[in-house]
Amino acid sequence: MLNISYSASYDPYHTAFRFLTLLQSRVSENADYDWLKIADFYLCFPHRLSEFRVPREITGMKKRINGLVRALPDVHYAALPDSNVLFDRMSVVQDTALSALSKQEIVRLSVLNNRRYVSLQTSSIPRPLAEDVHMAANNQTELLSILADDFLKIKILGPGGLKDRSGLGEFRYDTV
Template sequence: MVQLSFEPALDPYHTMFRALRLMPIIETIGRLERDHVRILDFFLVFPFKLLDLRLKPEHRRFRALGKRYAAEKPYAEQPESGQLIKRMAPISDAAYQSLAAKGFIDGSDYDAGWVKPTESWMPDILAEKIVAANTDQQDLMDLLATLAREYDLGGENGLKHRSGLMEHRYDAV
């Protein structure tokens, strides 16, 4: 028997929508490293995996979000988180390159390893859907904004290390 299923993490169009949802967070910082954005996107699509994230003591209040979003955990078994984010990488790259081609992010910054939003026009219906989705998950967006602003990407206590999603031991810090 063949079973068809949809996995938002592996869909380039869903990835572009999630990327646009993250743009208001990135705009407040200016630009963010590509891997930092990939980790934020991982937790946006899999918020129940926040239970595996080691937070700073002042941010432990956010741990409850992992439990709150546990109901969104898919029924099917999923690979280990590190493998899952690796599988997401080529789809993420294709989505962000498409956003760069359409002018939503700076293409030369993306090629250099950064995500930097541009002042590009967006259709009203898309902007409304982004605002509605972000408002619906405001608590999650607040956590992602905190991870973007207050956590470095690399190093011993960086986001790579705290999440366990990417190798951190060889980072230049």
């Protein structure tokens, strides 16, 4: 595939910045890596939230998603592939960004019960970067509320999980 235009989805630096924004927005310390990848996809392509199947148990989530998607500017300068294709192509960039953040000791990677987790090391983030991340989070509060609050109320694995409801990633062979 030949990309003539820039896309933040394939930029490891922008991906690292989005990861920091998502991790900073979470309440809990450890973030499941599958959640981080899916949330990053929607942070990069918020209009694709309209494809997300919202669980009935989370009241108001569908209304907030619809309002957010309607408020987004209608920019169609390029035909984008299917969400699964985009998500798969982003995977290598996401792994690269996470590796770079880990090498700088900005995030800590861990494995527990065959699941990968990421935790933010707030004290290791350079001050100018931390300020930029905070400013970006303040500019996207509604979207981050959905990704960092509502998404965390949904299990990740198996039928009805985040991977299933988003259609991003294989869920049928998850060990639940």
